[in-house]
Amino acid sequence: MTRLQRFAHRGASALAPENTLASFQAAVDLGCDWVETDLRLTADGVPILLHDATVNRTTGGKGKVGSMSLAQVLRLDAGSWFDRRFRGERIPTLDEALQWARGRCGLNLEIKEEERVQELFHRLAAKFLAQGALDRILFSSFRAADLKSLRAVLPHVRLGWLASRSTRGLTSLNRAVQLSALHPKDPLVNRRLVKRCRRIGLAVHVWVVNQARRLRELEALGVEGVITDDPHLFGDVRE
């Protein structure tokens, strides 16, 4: 049996400010295999990691990230809102995160950009196309159309479909884009779904799981991965 893959949701977002290198490092320190994070574009077309469309909730600034230049984004403090200890943490660029993750963990890059998604894909293609299959990168999106567009420009990357309310359409989407994984919201997961995914060759990575009891149930169901805010959930810290 393969060991459960441990994902940290926006990094170890219960322990450090989400989507910062500090939260990514905390995830790796606690034995995570993957960091889940969110991709958006700055006004000048640089892929950066931020959950919301605005910087209001997770930085000291205000405004839409898509209207800010990279220089403006890099000036923001993305740590103090969480705890003064993290003052000076910045919103990472995708390039920084890729460099940081090398040899440390995989990156699950969720496509959050909506308004300029084709431009984002064009940038991702320029960055990744020459590299062929990328074992330690897994793109995910709630939007089937995005996964289709991404597959058109990056034929070899791993794709996961995020399902929050239903998994209707999974089989046809899988036929169209050859998914690697289904990323279902926890309440959608049951034995039937896990069996169905196994039958069509998809890993199941469940979000967001923060209760030890539920983790044990999911392990017993045979899911391949769990995405948590607090990697202490997984118990032991591996070398």
Ligand code: G3P
């Ligand atoms: O990847 C699962 C999860 O991150 C999706 O929801 O809103 O936290 O990006 P959200």
Ligand code: CA
């Ligand atoms: Ca996400």
